[in-house]
Amino acid sequence: MIFNTFQLNERRVKNRTVVAPMSRVSTALDGIPTKAMFDYYETFARGGFGIIITEGLYTDTVASQSYPNQPGIVTKEQTAAWATLTPKIKAHGTLFIAQLMHGGGISQHVQHTLAPSAIQPLGKKMSAYGGGDGAFPLPKEMTIADIEAVVITHAASAKRAVQAGFDGIEIHAANGYLLDQFLTDYTNQRLDAYGQNKFRIIAEIIAAIKEVVPENFIIGLRLSEGKVNNLKHRFPGGIKDAKAILEEAKTAAPSYIHISGEGGSWEGTGFYETGESFTGLAKQITGKPVIANGGLHDVNIAKRALEEGHADLISLAKGALANPDWPLKVHREETITAYERWMSKPIVASGPQ
Ligand SMILES: Cc1cc2nc3c(=O)[nH]c(=O)nc-3n(C[C@H](O)[C@H](O)[C@H](O)COP(=O)(O)O)c2cc1C
Numbered sequence: 001m002i003f004n005t006f007q008l009n010e011r012r013v014k015n016r017t018v019v020a021p022m023s024r025v026s027t028a029l030d031g032i033p034t035k036a037m038f039d040y041y042e043t044f045a046r047g048g049f050g051i052i053i054t055e056g057l058y059t060d061t062v063a064s065q066s067y068p069n070q071p072g073i074v075t076k077e078q079t080a081a082w083a084t085l086t087p088k089i090k091a092h093g094t095l096f097i098a099q100l101m102h103g104g105g106i107s108q109h110v111q112h113t114l115a116p117s118a119i120q121p122l123g124k125k126m127s128a129y130g131g132g133d134g135a136f137p138l139p140k141e142m143t144i145a146d147i148e149a150v151v152i153t154h155a156a157s158a159k160r161a162v163q164a165g166f167d168g169i170e171i172h173a174a175n176g177y178l179l180d181q182f183l184t185d186y187t188n189q190r191l192d193a194y195g196q197n198k199f200r201i202i203a204e205i206i207a208a209i210k211e212v213v214p215e216n217f218i219i220g221l222r223l224s225e226g227k228v229n230n231l232k233h234r235f236p237g238g239i240k241d242a243k244a245i246l247e248e249a250k251t252a253a254p255s256y257i258h259i260s261g262e263g264g265s266w267e268g269t270g271f272y273e274t275g276e277s278f279t280g281l282a283k284q285i286t287g288k289p290v291i292a293n294g295g296l297h298d299v300n301i302a303k304r305a306l307e308e309g310h311a312d313l314i315s316l317a318k319g320a321l322a323n324p325d326w327p328l329k330v331h332r333e334e335t336i337t338a339y340e341r342w343m344s345k346p347i348v349a350s351g352p353q
């Protein structure tokens with residue numbers, strides 16, 4: 001089933017394999033993707049993946065940037081650089097999706113961070129991503145104008161993604177970043193409409209994006225239980241919370257749902273006491289295509305996720321770094337290489353410059 005084709009918003013996906021978004025903090029501080037990053041992304045296309053999702057791209061120059069060397073999709077120069085890469089990826093018959101990311105209270109780049117509420121973020125900065133280490137600064141509670149600006153800048157970034165030739169965008173509402181901070185009780189203590197309905201900002205972003213992109217442009221939504229600054233976090237209400245978020249997602253109607261396995265794994269932590277999976281529930285409740293993630297470089301687990309109907313597609317992060325040609329290897333029944341930490345170091349140009 002891994003090699004069956006799939007339809008996503010009238011676009012053909014050549015198989016069920018996806019490269020998960022991975023921040024690689026590899027630009028020269030200008031947010032413009034480099035030639036070495038182009039080669040990196042093209043390696044996955046050459047390796048047979050059906051879809052590649054970029055690392056999280058920042059969406060405004062106010063407070064969205066999470067890491068110093070993160071790429072963006074804000075300036076003309078950034079958009080133009082992505083536009084030279086997209087045809088190279090598509091030439092391999094691979095779909096290319098830009099992940100839109102706002103760091104919120106856990107930005108490691110912005111001095112004056114913004115978050116739903118002025119609450120000290122848990123955890124510490126990840127030193128490998130730049131911006132120092134130690135505690136995050138105390139964020140400022142976002143005003144309604146700040147929230148409206150985030151909605152507008154996500155839509156503007158999606159429009160630039162269309163101009164750059166991407167097949168779609170993925171809204172990063174997972175792993176503890178801004179939109180996940182809105183979804184989470186302990187980071188969103190607002191008493192206004194954005195606190196009463198924690199999904200509201202995401203619904204507004206999806207609606208605003210739909211206004212400015214062509215109809216068959218893909219609008220994905222990434223959700224998770226774990227957070228980079230609280231890996232063990234699980235929904236306090238368990239399956240009830242999962243269902244409530246997915247009901248909201250159904251109404252907002254993105255093109256697909258991508259459940260991140262950050263801090264856990266699809267098979268190990270993605271199930272509830274009823275035996276139902278978060279991904280399977282996402283399929284049932286939203287009726288949309290679902291991407292499962294977390295430890296799915298293990299071929300048997302990947303097959304289980306697809307064959308038992310828990311997901312339509314599977315995404316690999318660390319497994320793809322270790323095996324940029326994972327689909328080809330699986331097809332040829334070759335051994336899968338184990339991930340090692342050095343593989344996620346920033347991308348530097350190799351060979352003659
Ligand atoms: C180096 C690295 C960078 C990551 N950056 C992002 C990111 O920019 N956006 C995101 O949604 N998830 C990010 N993740 C999380 C992965 O997409 C994925 O959810 C997680 O690694 C679990 O999948 P895996 O078991 O296949 O590695 C990152 C993971 C790694 C290893």
